[in-house]
Amino acid sequence: MKHLFFLNKYFYKYKWRIIPGLIFVIISIIFQILQAPVVGHAFNLITENISIYQLFDGFDRQEVIYNIFSTNLFFFGALILVIYMIRGLFLFFMRQTIILMSRHIEYDLKNEIYAHYQKLSLGFFRRNNTGDLMNRATEDVNRVRMYVGPAIMYTTNTTILFFTAIFFMFSVNVKLAFYALLPLPILVVIVYYVNTLINQKSEKIQEQLSRLSSFVQERFSGIRVIKSYVREAQTQEVFEEESNSYKTNSMSLVKVQALFYPAMLLLVGISTILTIYIGGEQVIAGTITAGNIAEFIIYINLLTFPVTMLGWVTTLIQRAAASQKRINEFLKLQPDITSNNVEKPEIEGNISFKNVSFTYPDTGIEAIKNVSFEIKKGQFVAIIGRTGSGKSTLANLIMRMYDTDSGKIEIDGKELRNINLNNYRSKIGFVPQEVFLFSDTIKNNIAFGLSEISEGQVETAAKNAAVYNNIVDFDQKFETMLGERGITLSGGQKQRVSIARALIKEPKILIFDDCLSAVDTKTEEEILGNLGTIMKGKTSILIAHRISTIKNADQIIVLDNGEIIEKGTHNELLNKGGAYTEMFNNQLLEEENA
Template identity: 95%
Template sequence: TNTTILFFTAIFFMFSVNVKLAFYALLPLPILVVIVYYVNTLINQKSEKIQEQLSRLSSFVQERFSGIRVIKSYVREAQTQEVFEEESNSYKKNSMSLVKVQALFYPAMLLLVGISTILTIYIGGEQVIAGTITAGNIAEFIIYINLLTFPVTMLGWVTTLIQRAAASQKRINEFLKLQPDITSNNVEKPIINGNISFKNVSFTYPDTGIEALKNVSFEIEKGQFLAVIGRTGSGKSTLANLIMRMYDTDAGKIEIDGNELRHINLNNYRNQIGFVPQEVFLFSDTIKNNIAFGLSEISEGQVENAAKNAAVYHNIIDFDQKFETMLGERGITLSGGQKQRVSIARALIKEPKILIFDDCLSAVDTKTEEEILGNLGKIMKGKTSILIAHRISTIKNADKILVLDRGEIIEQGTHYELLEKGGAYAEMYNNQLLEEENLEN
């Protein structure tokens, strides 16, 4: 308000002294407002573009660094460097253009103020000669103009600042108000038995439109061992993700202990499941913390025990720092099979009511696999296990085997039932037997 009062009083006095002089002295001011506004908008647009570019540049660098081995093995160093150079140069160019606008802005402002002063002196000089005003009035006008330019510049400046803040706030709000697709309002915390039933479940990935599961129905009871087998892309991982409720079904329903999964307290439910995803993910942390990841507190020997059950204990003990060995970027890299087994240990340590293995024995040899399966038999006694596999040797002993093909269950039963049927499963079995024989000879 101070500024407003100052603004209008100054203009009032100017016009009361001499209308013509006031008009010319104030002439550059509206132009100044427009320029400030226009330039600021330009600056905002440019800086937004630059920010976007910077984020692109940094994710490019981050990705290339984590994929540096791939780059080396495909000899793409030079090409990667070129792309980086191009991106950096374009970033530099845009930054320079921003700086140029900013650099021009201040002198342009001063120029307009200067023009205003010159006009005042010129027109005022004529008026003094004509005797309508005194020389003191010119000095008065120059002070007025200096008083006025500041609020005028600020007006343009503040307007764009507000606009910019509003735009950013809009984007932040969009993010903050985002609702998760998967919600659960139930607060009950029942202990899960592990009876799972799928009733005509279909699921299509919303982003790709791929129908990954079609009309899938099956049941497993507490304490059973279910195996899922099928060609790649047949929907096995999707099935596991639906049991974890990473997605909701499009049609049909999944029931856990007779209650629909959608209505179950999700945290409580997931807490009682041990899930080993197909793609192993270990944190850049110690082996111990990676294994104990799902627990809030660990008791003596728990981590070691889980490692033994996952048949990775001896590997870990061989490291200098044993369970305190750092993994990932700042530590050692485990072999593929070791990673899988650490990730298995992470699921086993939770003593889950339902255990889901998504193809996580693929990188271990058959002997280790047998050892792990033997341990599982003991740990998972009376609890539900679901094993997704490609090798029939892994799942021979399952209580029920589902054979998936293009999202549909084409066969289900035990190993012997399916062999007798002589369908897809039997064919798979014979092929794998042949392969093994070939390997042995």
């Protein structure tokens, strides 16, 4: 239960729903219990009236007694009906307060989880797969909702009903109550043992469900690759194995529950038999009336609900505790990247790396080693190097997706760690190497970084990214809906839409992370020509493999194995005859051979 203590803040928040809800529970139970003594009195009255009616057989008074009997029967029938109606009314109020409160808590908890996810750094998302993140925010939250709503409601209901019914039973006849409740200790032992099994099996089911969700999400995201390599049958086999594992665990839990509930009903049936047998003997002895037996049978039937609910409610609580434990694991994580500065100064675009080193915490790979360079406002700087040389890592460090291990990064003379992060990132246009587009319209994808857009702003950004003509060829033009991850578009079109998304922000710093690889040379020249106009006086950083893309840069930084091995302009680096010259000559040979 300690994991569920996290929810206490929500109970306090919605206390004016919980308190009336619990009052409605108590009132509904009072009217539920009332039916037993009413039926008992009615049963005695009917028995006595029948006896009196038979005594007056052949007398005129018999009709009067029959009328009294009919009136009493109608009265008690109407009274029981009224009791049920009032109880039903308060049951409705109970559900309207407690169950609705659980929906509010579900809403708040999902929002808290989603907001917390967004605060966590990229490293968190590298360590955890999407399916597991989704499962904790949906399936686990739903199980917690079953605790804060139905479980609490039925726990309160069954507990009060249980002890109230027992009190009334002992007040009627101690001996009969003792025999009626004799099977209960056996039931307690069964409940304790079975719920331990249920808890263990529930955790296994939840873990397997996360694996299954992750598998399905990943395979559907990569469906193009699966089809290309004709691996549908193989992925189907793996899915069947994972699904079969989930089924096996679920069936194991169902078997335990299938034995549990009949066992409980058997014990309740034994209580009824003991009540009738012991009660019958006492009626014969004149200790109690036949109406008391009828009253006791109702009490036992009333106890059937708490007894059967006991296992179900315990299961809900156990599952909720297991799910809340999983939720708490992530909510307790603190973001690696924090920003406490509330000031929002204008970003000019001066960038300075001073002896910066960085190692990825998940893999232990040292990506950047003692790197130092400066980029002045308005410069066009290119970063080039072999695969794995640390180019994308530099882009991530500039955007402060990660913090440096040593050294420091300064923006306009201020250390990056001390700058308001949201304000800083809002001034950056970033086009990642791996393009990601949302399942939305092309217009909304381009305008993603802005809260408000002016007329023609999206179209201008599309023209600057050389994708306008492609978009207007679609039937719905800018209102064309994209499939998941932009699957509707070609690779080059996706890259250019991503570029338009960065350009529409009119950023102070623009970072291109090798995002021109899927466009042809002519389109690349058009985009770079537009950039020259758009980014005049603003800082541009272009990560590339093709030297033809970067030869006009104000400064070219050559990386190798996380270190800067050369710096300078295109002509300066060629004159050095070093690594840059070697890459340039190799690319010339490739173009000639092509």
